[in-house]
Amino acid sequence: MNLKDKLLSSYIAFEDHLEDDSPLHDLRSEAIKTFEVNGFPTKKEEAWKYTSLKSLLKNDYSLFPKLDHAVEFKDVKKYFLHDIDTYKIVFVDGVYSSFLSETTHDKLDVCLMSSALSKSKYKPVIEAYFNKVAKEDSLTSLNTAFAKEGAYINIPKHQEVDKPIEIIYFSTGNEAALLLQPRNLIVVGENAHVQIIERHQCLSDNAVLTNAVTEVFTEKRAVVDYYKIQNDCRTASLIDNTFISQERESNCSVHTFSFGGNITRNNLNFYQKGEHCDSTLKGITILEDKQHVDHNTLVHHIAPNCESHQNYKGIFDDASTGVFNGKIIVSKEAQKTNAFQQNNNILISDKATINAKPQLEIFADDVKCSHGCTIGQFDEDALFYLRSRGIAKKEAQALLMYAFANTVLESVKIPELKARINKLIATKIGVNLGFDI
Amino acid sequence: MEKFTEDDLKKELETKEYEYGFYTDIESETFPVGLNEDIVRAISKKKEEPEWMTQWRLEAFRHWEEMIEPEWANVHYQKPDFQAISYYSAPNSKPKYDSIEDVDPELLDTFKRLGISLDEQKKLAGVAVDIVIDSVSVATTFKKTLGEKGIIFCSISEAIREHPELVKKYIGSVVPQKDNFYAALNSAVFSDGSFCYIPKGVRCPMELSTYFRINQAGTGQFERTLVIADKDSYVSYLEGCTAPSRDENQLHAAVVELIALDNAEIKYSTVQNWYPGSKDGKGGVFNFVTKRGICEKNAKISWTQVETGSAVTWKYPSCILKGDNSIGEFYSIAVTNNYQQADTGTKMIHLGKNTRSTIISKGISAGKSQNSYRGLVKISPNADNARNFSQCDSLLMGNNCGAHTFPYIEAKNKTAQIEHEATTSKIGEDQIFYCNQRGINTEKAIALIVNGFSKEVLNKLPMEFAVEAQKLLEISLEGSVG
Numbered sequence: 074m075n076l077k078d079k080l081l082s083s084y085i086a087f088e089d090h091l092e093d094d095s096p097l098h099d100l101r102s103e104a105i106k107t108f109e110v111n112g113f114p115t116k117k118e119e120a121w122k123y124t125s126l127k128s129l130l131k132n133d134y135s136l137f138p139k140l141d142h143a144v145e146f147k148d149v150k151k152y153f154l155h156d157i158d159t160y161k162i163v164f165v166d167g168v169y170s171s172f173l174s175e176t177t178h179d180k181l182d183v184c185l186m187s188s189a190l191s192k193s194k195y196k197p198v199i200e201a202y203f204n205k206v207a208k209e210d211s212l213t214s215l216n217t218a219f220a221k222e223g224a225y226i227n228i229p230k231h232q233e234v235d236k237p238i239e240i241i242y243f244s245t246g247n248e249a250a251l252l253l254q255p256r257n258l259i260v261v262g263e264n265a266h267v268q269i270i271e272r273h274q275c276l277s278d279n280a281v282l283t284n285a286v287t288e289v290f291t292e293k294r295a296v297v298d299y300y301k302i303q304n305d306c307r308t309a310s311l312i313d314n315t316f317i318s319q320e321r322e323s324n325c326s327v328h329t330f331s332f333g334g335n336i337t338r339n340n341l342n343f344y345q346k347g348e349h350c351d352s353t354l355k356g357i358t359i360l361e362d363k364q365h366v367d368h369n370t371l372v373h374h375i376a377p378n379c380e381s382h383q384n385y386k387g388i389f390d391d392a393s394t395g396v397f398n399g400k401i402i403v404s405k406e407a408q409k410t411n412a413f414q415q416n417n418n419i420l421i422s423d424k425a426t427i428n429a430k431p432q433l434e435i436f437a438d439d440v441k442c443s444h445g446c447t448i449g450q451f452d453e454d455a456l457f458y459l460r461s462r463g464i465a466k467k468e469a470q471a472l473l474m475y476a477f478a479n480t481v482l483e484s485v486k487i488p489e490l491k492a493r494i495n496k497l498i499a500t501k502i503g504v505n506l507g508f509d510i
Numbered sequence: 511m512e513k514f515t516e517d518d519l520k521k522e523l524e525t526k527e528y529e530y531g532f533y534t535d536i537e538s539e540t541f542p543v544g545l546n547e548d549i550v551r552a553i554s555k556k557k558e559e560p561e562w563m564t565q566w567r568l569e570a571f572r573h574w575e576e577m578i579e580p581e582w583a584n585v586h587y588q589k590p591d592f593q594a595i596s597y598y599s600a601p602n603s604k605p606k607y608d609s610i611e612d613v614d615p616e617l618l619d620t621f622k623r624l625g626i627s628l629d630e631q632k633k634l635a636g637v638a639v640d641i642v643i644d645s646v647s648v649a650t651t652f653k654k655t656l657g658e659k660g661i662i663f664c665s666i667s668e669a670i671r672e673h674p675e676l677v678k679k680y681i682g683s684v685v686p687q688k689d690n691f692y693a694a695l696n697s698a699v700f701s702d703g704s705f706c707y708i709p710k711g712v713r714c715p716m717e718l719s720t721y722f723r724i725n726q727a728g729t730g731q732f733e734r735t736l737v738i739a740d741k742d743s744y745v746s747y748l749e750g751c752t753a754p755s756r757d758e759n760q761l762h763a764a765v766v767e768l769i770a771l772d773n774a775e776i777k778y779s780t781v782q783n784w785y786p787g788s789k790d791g792k793g794g795v796f797n798f799v800t801k802r803g804i805c806e807k808n809a810k811i812s813w814t815q816v817e818t819g820s821a822v823t824w825k826y827p828s829c830i831l832k833g834d835n836s837i838g839e840f841y842s843i844a845v846t847n848n849y850q851q852a853d854t855g856t857k858m859i860h861l862g863k864n865t866r867s868t869i870i871s872k873g874i875s876a877g878k879s880q881n882s883y884r885g886l887v888k889i890s891p892n893a894d895n896a897r898n899f900s901q902c903d904s905l906l907m908g909n910n911c912g913a914h915t916f917p918y919i920e921a922k923n924k925t926a927q928i929e930h931e932a933t934t935s936k937i938g939e940d941q942i943f944y945c946n947q948r949g950i951n952t953e954k955a956i957a958l959i960v961n962g963f964s965k966e967v968l969n970k971l972p973m974e975f976a977v978e979a980q981k982l983l984e985i986s987l988e989g990s991v992g
Contacts, residue, residue, distance in 0.1 A: 119582070405909060420924035423891065429919040431930070438906035438936040448889075448921045448928035 076130045076252075077112050081105070083136050084218055091221075097190065100204055104217035111211035123396040123428040124338055124367040129310050132280050134252035136219075138166040144243055144276070146173060152241060152274050156489045159270075160238040162224040166245055167253045169222060173241075181232055186223035186256055198227055202260055206288050206318040206344060213314050216286040220256040223285075228265040228295075237268040237487055242285075244309070246277025257287040261295040261323075268298045268487060275309040287315045291323035293347070298326050298486055304333040304497055307362065314340045321347025321376070328485060329356040330494055331366045332501050342371045345379045345407075352381040355481045357494075359474075359501050360393035360425075367396035374407040383414040386478050389425035397429045399444070405436040414444035419451065419477065471504040544593045547571060550698050553597060557667045557701075560674060570687035570697030577691045583853040584882040584914055587822045590761045590796060597699045597732070655715070662707040663718055666734050669705035676707055680738055684767040684802045684830070692763040692798040692824075696732045700765070703734035708743040708774070717972050719748035733764040739774035739809075746777040746972055760785070760795045762820075768803030768811055772833065775810040776803065779971055780827075783819035791849030791878070794821025801825065807833035807862070814970045817844040817852060826884065828857035831865035831893075838867040841967040846879030846911070855885035855916075860893040860926075869900040872964050875911035882914040889926040896923060902932040905963055 084105050091098075113130055114121040144165050153161065160183045163173035169185050176184045182195075189195040190203075207213050224240045244251055261267055275281045291297050303311060311334055317325055331337055343352045358366050372381040387395045401412045418427045431444040451473050459469035478498065485491040541549060550571045554564040579589060656663050662673060670677050687697040708714055739745050749766075762784060770776045778801075787794025797820035803811040813827040829838030840856040858867035867887065875881040883902045904913035915932045937959050945955030961968075968976060 408909075418921075420921060420926065423924050425922075425924060427919070427921045429917075429921075429930075431915075431917060431932070433904075433915045433932060433934060434912065435904070435906065435914065435934045436912045438909050438911070440906075440934060440936075442934040444915070444930075444932050446917070446919055446928070446930040448919065448926055450924060450927070 101218050104214040107214035108211050129282050132250040134250045135248045136252055138248050158236050163241045165243045182227040184225050186225045189225040202290055206316040213286055216254045216284050219254045223256040226259045228261045228267050230262040231264045233266040240271045242273045244275045244281045246279035250280040253283045255285045259289045261291050261297050263293045266296045270300045272302045275306045278308050281309040284312045289317040291319045291325050293320050294322045296324045301329045303331040303337055307335055309334050310336040312338045316342045318344050319350040322349045324351045326353035331358040336365045338367045340369045344373050346375050348376045348378045350379040354383040356385040357478045357481050358387040361390040363392050365394045370399045372401050374403045374410045377408045380411045385416045386481055387418040390421040392424040394426045400432045403435045403437050403440050408437050408439045410440040412442040416446045418448045471502050541596050543596045559670055563670055567698050570694050573688035574694035579691050583824050585822050585851040585853050659712050660709040666703040666705045680769055684804045685765050685800050693765050693800040696763045696765045700732045700734035706737045708739045708745045710740045711742045714745040717746045717748055731762045735766040738769045739776050741771045742773045744775045749780045762795050763798045766801040770805050770809035770811050772807040777812045780815040782817045786819045786850050787821040789848045797823045799825040801827035804830045805836035808835045810837040812839040814841045823852040823854055825854045830859045832861045834862040835864045840869045841970040842871045843964045843967045845874045846881045848877040850879040853882040855883045857886040860889045860896040863894045866897045870966050871902040873904040873913055875913050876907040878910045880912045884916040886918040889921045889923050891922045893923050894925045896926045898928045900930040904934040906936050
């Protein structure tokens with residue numbers, strides 16, 4: 074049985090177990106129909122031209138893992154941002170781990186999707202926001218159909234969250250192959266501030282495929298900083314679908330750090346629905362071996378006087394493949410839009426590949442839009458300059474890599490996270506500079 | 511000072527009717543409508559072609575029958591009914607003329623209205639013109655001068671008859687019969703076109719040019735151009751088009767193949783001004799063109815185009831940089847107005863080492879038009895030290911038009927250096943204010959700014975052609991290009 078059939082038949086069983094007969098039920102059946110019609114995307118689709126899921130779909134994934142997969146804190150401590158205090162929402166094999174988590178209902182809600190979906194007090198929020206910005210593409214629909222668990226964050230008006238929120242998905246590898254479909258909903262009220270760190274981590278060498286959907290709503294003047302750390306093991310693949318709906322004067326930034334994993338696909342979508350919004354999309358990608366990372370971004374300027382800034386940097390070694398497919402759409406009404414997009418890539422190996430497709434679709438005349446895309450190498454002169462000052466080649470290269478990535482790193486607002494990422498980059502490129510940058 | 515705002519200009523542009531819309535009454539010999547193997551055979555027979563050519567056409571036709579019309583381009587239009595088109599039409603005044611005086615005076619008048627004065631060009635510009643009106647060459651000049659250098663410049667049908675070895679070797683070598691839907695159609699039914707061969711080491715002393723026109727109602731034009739520059743040679747080739755006003759859509763599916771052998775250089779310039787349709791989007795020419803060139807070692811191909819006409823344009827002049835150190839260039843201005851749609855760009859396929867390519871594309875959209883740039887830069891694993899620079903700028907006039915860019919960049923070599931940048935903007939009020947302040951009225955200011963915007967490309971046109979290019983730009987953006 075192929076994966077699609079398996080999912081379709083499991084859906085019937087899955088639905089029987091659900092207690093709710095709420096409007097969600099219709100949503101689910103609608104969604105599974107969409108998936109049934111479209112199936113998994115293939116390379117024939119323009120948006121998936123450079124990324125093939127074929128190798129992932131042949132695994133026999135278990136969809137509903139057994140419940141008792143305990144994880145010792147000492148084993149996973151390193152994956153947390155342990156230097157500082159944070160709220161934590163932790164899942165092990167798709168199941169909430171109350172032992173590892175630290176949630177709250179004091180002033181703000183940092184808790185579980187499952188309880189938000191079932192308890193009546195959350196009903197108004199779910200009805201107002203759930204699946205309201207997510208696109209109806211095949212994979213998002215698949216997630217919607219099976220949506221059950223994930224992080225639920227609701228920050229009320231004028232609330233500045235005192236510490237960052239970490240969302241971590243562990244997979245233990247007790248199953249030979251596991252398909253996870255977490256669903257996150259984040260609602261940030263008027264004038265509220267929040268910082269969120271998201272991470273998917275596999276703890277063994279068994280295959281994991283994650284098809285995650287995150288919806289973020291930023292109300293008036295809300296400020297959201299979202300960090301995605303993708304440093305999973307080589308058997309784990311991730312399809313991350315993030316949809317962000319912005320109201321007027323809100324400010325949302327998403328930083329994506331892609332260092333690990335097998336195939337990673339980031340579908341990051343911004344919809345600017347109110348005036349004077351600001352969106353930032355930044356990413357650092359450092360790949361080796363046969364890794365594949367595909368950044369597929371969309372910024373849709375619907376309202377006037379908004380800004381968007383995109384900056385993606387990639388360094389590609391061995392037989393790795395990087396894809397950047399960035400799209401900016403400026404609607405007819407979105408006058409005075411400033412939209413910028415920058416994608417810089419460095420190829421280190423002969424076998425590495427980069428496919429870039431930066432697109433602009435502009436329907437308004439009074440706009441400033443630009444995109445730039447470069448593919449190149451390290452500056453030989455700069456390398457020579459460093460080496461002539463007694464810095465070994467490897468360190469010199471590392472320094473240049475840091476400099477290259479720094480424009481993205483400098484806007485990370487959590488110092489401990491910044492230090493962590495610096496360390497990750499250092500490990501990734503195999504040097505110890507002996508000082509912090 | 512008279513008040514001429516951007517809105518006025520927009521209004522003027524929208525109401526401006528196509529100036530070159532006229533129809534020459536020449537008795538034409540036209541085939542029945544529809545397309546089948548018999549028609550393909552008949553065209554071939556009419557052109558007195560050898561058997562291999564007939565077979566080649568039939569092969570293309572069979573491929574075409576199995577193909578479906580592409581839909582990926584960012585254009586929307588009523589698909590032409592290929593069975594409602596007549597695939598051959600030729601002016602009746604045969605045989606060919608030896609000198610210009612013998613040419614049908616009505617035709618000559620047509621050319622005069624187009625602004626092509628043969629005698630003037632003979633005297634002043636030194637341009638040899640192979641004029642194509644409705645698919646058949648009727649006038650050729652300077653043939654003797656070219657002949658002395660060993661340069662062959664004639665219609666493709668003549669080349670098929672007289673230089674079959676060259677045609678047979680190169681036709682379809684860059685754009686195969688089954689390359690795409692329209693190329694296949696063209697391969698099956700092409701009626702005429704130009705052929706040019708520059709022998710080894712020869713530098714063509716003059717700009718070669720042809721003018722295409724669609725004339726007969728309901729006839730499609732399927733031009734086939736083949737330019738071969740042998741080793742160490744150089745040629746600059748110009749192509750320009752205007753077409754009469756028509757209500758029904760006319761199909762134009764041309765194929766251009768360029769072959770630049772070792773150390774050769776081909777410069778191919780186009781000014782395209784087919785009938786763009788009326789201001790409410792009725793009629794106009796469908797321009798589905800396949801243009802491609804191949805560069806051998808150290809060769810260079812340079813495409814320059816000024817696209818102002820056609821209701822729908824679908825055109826990607828491309829370079830295959832096969833030989834080491836070869837160079838590809840693409841300079842383009844695409845102007846769309848009213849309901850025009852253009853999806854145009856280039857492909858630079860880097861295969862050889864040290865290959866270089868430059869892409870400069872300028873799009874100007876006005877009215878309710880849609881203007882897209884679609885390009886591909888591909889660096890294959892063996893193309894060490896490949897270098898590409900791309901720049902796509904769009905200028906929007908008014909709030910009902912759109913500008914789009916779809917660049918594809920694929921790099922598989924670590925030594926590749928690729929830069930791509932694109933900007934979209936409108937004419938700044940501050941820029942106009944700056945000009946006004948210095949006593950330049952708004953109309954002139956817009957002209958100045960648009961001219962400056964397009965200059966990088968206009969500069970690449972051969973001097974003889976620049977005048978024509980400016981003239982055609984004026985029709986699309988009247989009063990704004992000075």
